[in-house]
Amino acid sequence: MHLHFPFLLSLLSILTLTTSQTIKHISQSELTKLATQADQNITFIPHTVFKQTISDGTWLVFFGARWCKYCKQLSPTWLTIQERVLDAVQGIKMGKVDCTDQEEFCEEEGVDGYPTLHLYNNGKLIEEYDQGHDLKSLYTYVVTKASYYQKLRREDL
């Protein structure tokens, strides 16, 4: 990755300032509203084209269900990273799968709870994300993986 560390740090502070940090302290209906708004701009991957979509490049995939509270908390953070980070760091893509009516499909992908985040590279499942769902943890993960897989691809050329 050709980005300088100070640049990434300043990007992170901008993100922190512009994201609601109080999301845990809001009412259930407010949370649902925020999540629904975020979902409108999140990139969704329909299950019918899932395999085909993730077969190319590095993908972080968010498996969620509409009834799941922790998915609602994650959606605005996820959207912030999708919108503000993916432009700045190339080498990784993000997509969400709605498992609400596709539980069987998601189980076949190894999902046994919501939300589950999987990292895929060229269609192969690399790992399940097991760190915090806060902006900083997810941001650090996305930037680190983007950098790693972009470097790997460059070395392959």
Ligand SMILES: *[C@@H]1O[C@H](CO)[C@@H](O)[C@H](O)[C@H]1NC(C)=O
């Ligand atoms: C979704 O995108 C529209 C159009 O770019 C924008 O006006 C709106 O604020 C966005 N919503 C959220 C929750 O980011």
